[in-house]
Each structure stands twice: as C-alpha cells, then as structure tokens.
Amino acid sequence: MADTASLSTATDGVEGGVGLTALLVAAARAIETHRPDSLAQDAYAEHFVRGAEASAHWPVRPDQAPGGDASPLWGRFARYFGLRTRVLDDFLLRSVRTAGARQVVLLGAGLDARAFRLDWPSDCVIFEIDREAVLAFKHKVLDSVSAEPGAARVPIGADLRDDWAGALTAAGFDTTIPTVWLVEGLLFYLPPAAETALIDTVDRLSAPGSALAYEVKLEKDLTEYRDSPLYTSTRQELGIDLLGLFSREPRPDSAARLTDRGWTASVHTPFDFTRRLGRGPLPEENDALAGNRWVFADRTGAT
Numbered sequence: 001m002a003d004t005a006s007l008s009t010a011t012d013g014v015e016g017g018v019g020l021t022a023l024l025v026a027a028a029r030a031i032e033t034h035r036p037d038s039l040a041q042d043a044y045a046e047h048f049v050r051g052a053e054a055s056a057h058w059p060v061r062p063d064q065a066p067g068g069d070a071s072p073l074w075g076r077f078a079r080y081f082g083l084r085t086r087v088l089d090d091f092l093l094r095s096v097r098t099a100g101a102r103q104v105v106l107l108g109a110g111l112d113a114r115a116f117r118l119d120w121p122s123d124c125v126i127f128e129i130d131r132e133a134v135l136a137f138k139h140k141v142l143d144s145v146s147a148e149p150g151a152a153r154v155p156i157g158a159d160l161r162d163d164w165a166g167a168l169t170a171a172g173f174d175t176t177i178p179t180v181w182l183v184e185g186l187l188f189y190l191p192p193a194a195e196t197a198l199i200d201t202v203d204r205l206s207a208p209g210s211a212l213a214y215e216v217k218l219e220k221d222l223t224e225y226r227d228s229p230l231y232t233s234t235r236q237e238l239g240i241d242l243l244g245l246f247s248r249e250p251r252p253d254s255a256a257r258l259t260d261r262g263w264t265a266s267v268h269t270p271f272d273f274t275r276r277l278g279r280g281p282l283p284e285e286n287d288a289l290a291g292n293r294w295v296f297a298d299r300t301g302a303t
C-alpha cells in the first residue's frame with residue numbers, strides 16, 4: 001500500500017512520468033524566449049524549470065544548451081515547441097479578438113502561462129485543466145514570482161481520462177458562450193477512447209462560434225521512429241522516454257468525427273508554419289515529427 005502511494009506521488013506531479021514533459025516544454029519556451037529570433041515570449045517558463053528538482057539543471061537559455069541549434073533536443077525539438085507556442089498563441093488571440101470567444105479552455109494545461117503572459121480582453125475567462133499535483137507545482141512557482149493573470153483564471157484539477165465535463169461546468173463554464181479550446185501536447189498520452197470522449201465533450205459543450213485546436217500524431221506505428229535523433233536525445237539527455245509515455249493503441253480520426261458533427265477542420269503539418277513564419281523545424285530523415293499534425297476546427301451554424 002505504501003509503495004503504491006509513493007509511486008503515484010512520484011508520477012502525479014512534474015517530477016516524473018508524463019508530468020516531466022510539461023517541464024520539457026517549459027525549458028523549450030524558456031530557451032525560445034531568449035533567442036535573438038524568438039517566436040514567442042514566456043518569462044515564466046524558466047521559473048518552472050528552475051523550480052523543480054528534476055529540471056533545475058536543464059538549460060533555460062540558448063547559450064546554456066549543449067549542442068546549441070545543432071542539438072536534436074535543444075535545437076530542433078525546442079524550436080518545434082517555440083513554433084507551436086507562437087502558432088497557438090496567435091490562434092487563441094484571434095479567437096477571442098476577432099471571432100468573439102469569451103471562454104478559453106486549456107486541456108492538459110501543464111505549465112502553459114498564457115493566462116499570465118497574453119493580452120486578453122478583460123471579460124475573458126480562462127479555464128485550465130490538468131492533474132491536481134501539476135497545478136499545485138504551477139501555483140507554487142507562480143506565487144513565488146507574484147504572477148497575476150491578465151483575465152479571470154479558473155484552474156481545475158482533473159484527470160482527462162475521466163469525466164471532466166462536470167468539474168468544468170461546476171467551475172462556472174457556460175455552454176451558451178463561444179469558447180476556444182486548446183489541446184496542446186496532450187492527446188498522444190491518452191488512450192484512444194479518452195481522446196474520442198474528449199472530442200465528444202468539446203463538441204457537446206461548444207456554443208456556435210467556438211473553435212478548437214489540437215495536436216495529434218498520425219503514425220500507425222509510433223515505434224517507426226524509435227531510433228530518431230529526437231527521441232534518442234530526449235531519452236538520453238533528460239531520461240524522458242516519450243514513446244514509453246505515449247499511448248500505442250490505434251488513434252481515432254478526430255478531425256473526421258468533428259466534421260461529421262458539423263465542424264469545419266483544417267489539418268496542417270508543423271512544417272507549414274515553419275515556412276510561413278520563417279523558423280522552426282523542417283522535414284528530415286527518420287523524423288519523430290513526421291506524423292505530427294496541428295488541427296484547427298470551427299463550430300459554425302446552429303447547435
């Protein structure tokens with residue numbers, strides 16, 4: 001019994017298991033912030049990295065990154081996260097400023113500091129869902145730097161494999177208000193049934209005018225890129241075995257599911273945005289990013 005409890009404490013927060021991936025993204029955002037050609041600014045990211053024992057020694061600036069831009073981990077993979085951050089920042093801000101969404105829901109929010117660093121309309125509400133222990137770490141760090149959100153922020157501790165809709169509505173989410181949903185760097189960790197349930201829940205809770213962005217991996221066999229420089233360096237340099245954390249079961253076609261329910265969806269490779277913004281990863285041989293897709297969907301018309 002004691003063993004089980006200590007095991008789950010180690011993997012529930014950011015210090016182990018899938019929680020460590022939130023620190024990996026934070027380190028990439030910290031480095032991106034200090035690049036001369038930065039695509040996104042996140043002043044909180046380095047505080048998260050320094051605030052956890054597991055990552056206290058990781059680089060938070062380009063000149064601290066072993067291998068620099070040539071590194072598959074701190075160069076190419078970190079640039080991937082920088083690009084993703086910028087593209088999804090733009091998507092969220094466009095959704096609230098021009099499309100009129102007034103609720104933002106970050107599913108698997110991790111150490112995403114958008115509530116604190118982006119310029120939100122004052123009547124916006126930002127809901128953040130992640131596991132309780134990840135949010136507890138996040139709040140400890142944010143409190144230590146006296147961070148103040150730029151809009152109302154409602155953190156919700158929940159497991160996204162369970163029924164989380166009740167917790168969201170109990171926290172004040174309003175199904176009549178257009179919402180922008182973000183599922184960044186989460187779905188590949190969930191079993192396919194949980195992904196489908198999540199998409200169905202987003203559909204059910206979305207008023208007309210809502211929008212959704214999410215990230216998926218299309219590979220039929222994720223182990224195809226087992227020996228890629230990106231997976232290998234992440235495993236060897238940080239001890240994070242991404243393939244060991246991903247769900248390996250066949251993935252659902254969530255874009256088709258949304259389209260069947262009246263959403264319009266567009267599917268992009270990250271490389272599309274590298275070309276558009278002028279920096280970020282491009283395709284290479286044996287590429288762990290080859291199957292990554294960023295999907296943007298809109299719910300128009302009547303429910």
Ligand SMILES: C[S@@+](CC[C@H](N)C(=O)[O-])C[C@H]1O[C@@H](n2cnc3c(N)ncnc32)[C@H](O)[C@@H]1O
Nearest residue numbers: 021022025108109110130131159160161184185
């Ligand atoms: C790679 S991080 C991404 C975090 C954030 N979206 C970002 O891009 O910075 C994955 C996050 O998903 C969360 N997560 C994974 N499985 C989860 C689950 N079953 N329920 C809730 N959160 C989960 C982890 O705790 C972690 O914070």
